[in-house]
Structure formats: C-alpha cells, structure tokens
Amino acid sequence: MKYFFIFILISNGLFAQVQKAFPYRNDDLSGKIINFDTFYEGKVEKEKIFKIKFEFVKKNLQKPERYSVIGVVDFNKTITKFEGEIIFKEVFGVRNYPEEVLIFGDFNFNEKKDDKITGDFKGKIRIQTEKDINKFESGATVTFKGELKEDETEIYQIWFGNFNHNDIDKVIFR
Numbered sequence: 001m002k003y004f005f006i007f008i009l010i011s012n013g014l015f016a017q018v019q020k021a022f023p024y025r026n027d028d029l030s031g032k033i034i035n036f037d038t039f040y041e042g043k044v045e046k047e048k049i050f051k052i053k054f055e056f057v058k059k060n061l062q063k064p065e066r067y068s069v070i071g072v073v074d075f076n077k078t079i080t081k082f083e084g085e086i087i088f089k090e091v092f093g094v095r096n097y098p099e100e101v102l103i104f105g106d107f108n109f110n111e112k113k114d115d116k117i118t119g120d121f122k123g124k125i126r127i128q129t130e131k132d133i134n135k136f137e138s139g140a141t142v143t144f145k146g147e148l149k150e151d152e153t154e155i156y157q158i159w160f161g162n163f164n165h166n167d168i169d170k171v172i173f174r
Helices: 002-016
Strands: 040-044 048-059 066-075 078-094 097-113 116-130 140-150 154-161
Touching: 040 140, 048 154, 066 097, 078 116, 097 140
Parallel strands: none
Antiparallel strands: 040 048, 040 154, 048 066, 066 078, 078 097, 097 116, 116 140, 140 154
16 A cells, blocks of 8 residues: 555656646647648748748647648759648747747658658748637748758758748747
8 A cells, every 4th residue: 555655646746747738739720831822932051942832731639739741842943742740849928929929849841752752851840820829810920940851962951931031040949
C-alpha cells in the first residue's frame, strides 16, 4: 500500500510537468493557410522569386496541432508538386493589438517530381490573426522562413508569405 501511494504521488508530479497542449487544438487553422487561386510569394537567397500554392490543408484529428499539406511550387519557371506537414507549437499575444495572436510552428515539405523527392523545405511558420480565428471575415498574415535543400548539395535560404515584406530579417520567428 505504501508503494502504491508513492507511485500515485510520483505519477501526479510527472503528469503535472507535461507541456500544455496547443491552445487552438479545437479550432481549424487550415482556412488561414490554404490559398486556392493565388500563390504565396517570396524569395530564395533574397533575389530569386519563389511561389507556392497550398491546394490541400487538413488537420490531423488524432494530433490536432499537426496539418497535412499538398500543393505546387513555381521556382525558376519549373512547377513541381510538394507534400508535407505543419506542426503548430506556440501562441502569443501581440503587443499593442490585444485582439490578435501570433501562432508559431514548424514545417517540413518534400518537393516531388516523377514520384521522387527532388527538394526538401524545412523551417518555421508564423501566422498573425485575430484571437477568434473562426471569424469568417478574419484575415491572417502567414509567413514561412527556412531552408530549401535540392539535390543533396545545394541549400538555399528561403521565405514566402501571403503578403510582401519590406525586410524579412525583422520578422520574428520562434
């Protein structure tokens, strides 16, 4: 009985230390990401134009902070398909805008051509939107920043978003 009581105390202590769940796990962020007819635009190495379109974004119901994505990339006038995952991790309030939040996460996309992986995108995602993300008229600014790895040898710094940045280096990512 004594060991059982000690086990209960230790279990409760360990459980209490578990990281808090993603606060928007009951909401669906896919509408903030998907861009049916227009491309997100950005740059590779601060000069080459990079375009990406998300054609499918679906929340994982078993792991609600994870989203599966499918889309197309237009880079160097070559259009390829990609698929991957976005994992949301943190939410913060926006200073001077009490009705808005910043949502941060990670992304990992694989570019495919003829069913072979030809490129790999990894990095961070940042969404700035209203706290009530289910408001229909609520827009969002979505920005991705990371690396594009092609052919196992070339690695490029990349960013893209649904609006143009004056200076991507000033945008905060976590």
